[in-house]
Amino acid sequence: MWASAAKALGGALLLALIACAPPDEGQRAVVKVNRETITARQWQEAVERQPATGPEQRAAMAPQVLERLIDQELALQQAEAMKLERDPKVAAQLEAARRELLARAYAQTLSAQVPQPTSAEVEAHYRERPALYAQRxxxxxxxxxxxxxxxxxxxxxxxxxxxxxxxxxxxxxxxxxxxxxxxxxxxxxxxxxxxxxxxxxxxxxxxxxxxxxxxxxxxxxxxxxxxAAVTLEQARPVIEQQLLAERRQARIQAEMKALRARAEIAYLGVPRGAASAP
The missing domain is CATH 3.10.50 (Chitinase A; domain 3)
Structure with a gap:
């Protein structure tokens, strides 16, 4: 069974091979489920989405994640055979998920454009808040x-x-x-x-x-x-992350404000019962 083989080889080794492989290697099939395949890249990305604390924990979870991908693919094939995507509720959920995913991807793109805070900015933040650091x-x-x-x-x-x-x-x-x-x-x-x-x-x-x-x-x-004073060097990583998070949020808010200013938005009324609909 593939899970046993994965455990034998070691999740860490498998994930390392995937991560270091050329881009095309990520498309290599690691499992065939009926006529469909699960690629190395799909497996790696599924592992990276797990709420794990570090590489070792993710590596240990890798075989289980692969088995869940197989189950997911089997369920997907059955859903498609039953044409469940044509069900109005399912179609609405798929559209909602698509909208949410694209909106989140846009926000992440904006966040990635925000520069890291400079050393001088971190030091100024530290000096201006003695109660949180030097005089904590x-x-x-x-x-x-x-x-x-x-x-x-x-x-x-x-x-x-x-x-x-x-x-x-x-x-x-x-x-x-x-x-x-x-x-x-x-x-x-x-x-x-x-x-x-x-x-x-x-x-x-x-x-x-x-x-x-x-x-x-x-x-x-x-x-x-x-x-419980904290030195500048102890506080530096925390301050960097805080400043970066604040700037990313500010960038997103500013961009959304600008988009709203340029858009034509007309509130046409709420359909009766929409607010209380399950």
Missing amino acids: LVFSVQELSIDGSAEQIAALQALVPPQGDPTAWLRQAKAAGLRASATPALRPAEHWPAAALTTLTVLADGQTTVLPRAGGLLVVQRLGVQS
Whole structure:
């Protein structure tokens, strides 16, 4: 069986051979399924799509991926024999998948055109954010998460002063029938929004701040703090990735804004029942 042979040869060796092979070699068939074939390139790309953490893990998964490709090809052949692509729902799903794939490919093309941040840009980012790097802190906190509607949360806040400790908040939340859960945690500076980080930095140990969140609020009591500075060289890879991601997103947003400005877009009304259609 091919899977046994693949395991015997070793997934790492097979994938290495495919990756290093000339372009035409990628079209070489590795499995024939009835009259159709699965190519080396299809196999390699399927392996690369797996949520694996590194080359060794991907190589170990390679034989299983090939078996799944065989099953997929068998199912595809049956679907085509049954002419399922003519089913209206299937046709609509195929068209939706095509649109999504092409739109994503366009966004990826734009992203690939964004240059890598320069060393000077990385260093400037590092200097301008000492709280996240050179003066980075890790906070020991007690977090009380309270769930409730906007009206319920407003009523609760009227009963407890913002500086009230989590015990007072928990007592009033339970009296109001709200769900609340307390958790001790260690949270580094980058975990907090800028305003919350500023507040936590100036609080004394034992003091409390209240942060809004979707579906309720978060009561945070600072228990302690310790320094956890990060050097420029330690932070450089993270900063490079962050700056690149931000620029790629900005490029995509700018391009979409420009496309909208040039396009003729007319909202013609929503068909009755479209918003609630399953």
